[in-house]
Amino acid sequence: MNTVEIAGLTTHIAGAADAPSTVVLLHGFGAPGDDLVVLADHIRAGARWFFPEAPLELGGLYGDSRAWWLLDLAALEADLRTGVPRDRRAELPEGLHAARAQLLRFLDELEAQHGVAPDRLVLGGFSQGAMLSLDVALHRERTPPRLLLMSGTLLAESDWQPRWPRLARSKVLLSHGRADGLLPFGVAEALRDRLRDAGATVDWHPFDGGHEIPSAVVAAAGPFLGDVG
Numbered sequence: 001m002n003t004v005e006i007a008g009l010t011t012h013i014a015g016a017a018d019a020p021s022t023v024v025l026l027h028g029f030g031a032p033g034d035d036l037v038v039l040a041d042h043i044r045a046g047a048r049w050f051f052p053e054a055p056l057e058l059g060g061l062y063g064d065s066r067a068w069w070l071l072d073l074a075a076l077e078a079d080l081r082t083g084v085p086r087d088r089r090a091e092l093p094e095g096l097h098a099a100r101a102q103l104l105r106f107l108d109e110l111e112a113q114h115g116v117a118p119d120r121l122v123l124g125g126f127s128q129g130a131m132l133s134l135d136v137a138l139h140r141e142r143t144p145p146r147l148l149l150m151s152g153t154l155l156a157e158s159d160w161q162p163r164w165p166r167l168a169r170s171k172v173l174l175s176h177g178r179a180d181g182l183l184p185f186g187v188a189e190a191l192r193d194r195l196r197d198a199g200a201t202v203d204w205h206p207f208d209g210g211h212e213i214p215s216a217v218v219a220a221a222g223p224f225l226g227d228v229g
Contacts, residue, residue, distance in 0.1 A: 001037070006113075007106040009055060014040040015048035017115070023122045023225060024050045024110070025148070026103075026129025029067045030058060036126060039213075043221045047122070050114075052106060054129075056095075068132050069095025076182075085184045089154035096135060096156065103136050122225055124148025124173075126213060127183070131155050137170070138163040147172045148221060150213050153183040154191050168199030173224045175205040175217040182211045 002013045012034055027035040033053025040049040054066040071093075079086050107123075110116045123144040125133045130152025137144050143166050152174075154160070172195055176188035185206070195202045203224055207214050 006050070006052065007102060007109045009052040009102065009106055011053070011106075012037050012051040013049065014051075015046075017048060019046055019048040021047045021120045021122060021225060022050065022110070022114075022116045023047045023124070023148070024052070024107070024133075026052065026068065026125030026132055027054065027066070028125070028127030028129050028151075029071060030065045031126075032064045033066050036129075039218065039221075042218050043225060047225055050110065052103075055099075055102060068099040068128050069093045080181060083181065085180065085182050087184055087187055089157040089187060089190070092156045092159065096132070099132055100135055100139060103132060104140060107136070107140065118142045119145055122146040122148055124150065125152075126150045127152060127211065135160070138166055143167060143170060145170060146224070148224065149173065149191075150175045150217060151177065151180060151183060151188075151211055152191070153187050154194070164194055164198035166198075167195060170195075171201045171203070171224075173203045173205065173217075173221060175207065175213075175220075177207055177209040177212060177214075179209060180211045 004011055010033060025036045037051050054068045056067040058065045058067055111118060121144045123133045123137060124147055130149040133147060134149060134152060137147055138160055147170060149172060174192055176185055178185050192202055192204050205217050205220055207216055
């Protein structure tokens with residue numbers, strides 16, 4: 001495992017430089033920067049892995065944790081108390097534009113300096129990392145051919161709506177827990193339908209669990225990543 005800086009983001013790298021595919025995975029809100037690194041050992045896909053750390057340090061009660069953009073924690077706690085997760089599809093987070101711009105620079109630098117072929121790139125993440133991955137895919141000139149979206153949700157729908165056709169040739173692994181207390185399962189189903197309506201090939205993995213990455217999703221990710229090309 002090596003650690004380098006790419007486009008201003010501390011990035012953990014695993015796997016061989018000559019691997020047939022490259023996977024960029026983004027961690028979720030409130031997680032440490034190396035939160036998803038363990039997946040490189042559990043998903044046997046013969047890939048090279050890049051795990052960038054989000055730029056915002058949360059600190060305080062969150063300890064060693066980071067975020068791609070800040071959340072309304074009071075609203076989040078209210079959702080948890082009521083047990084009714086909020087539909088966020090109309091939200092346009094204040095920090096989303098800055099996070100998108102930095103990740104776009106990250107991907108450009110990855111291709112230029114690390115020999116990553118655009119047609120061999122898989123972009124994805126968990127929760128907030130999945131949301132940012134999808135947002136970047138919708139805005140990037142060279143759309144990643146594959147997306148690995150774990151427990152994300154619809155955001156910024158007014159901005160995303162005219163961009164869905166960009167994903168017409170993409171393959172997407174989409175997972176979500178039926179008992180997710182943070183992001184509604186029904187909205188994940190709506191995201192699945194948006195992707196399918198756009199022409200994307202969606203490998204849909206609902207599961208009986210919460211806001212997490214279960215072993216069944218890890219198992220499904222191996223074949224999904226292993227046949228890139």
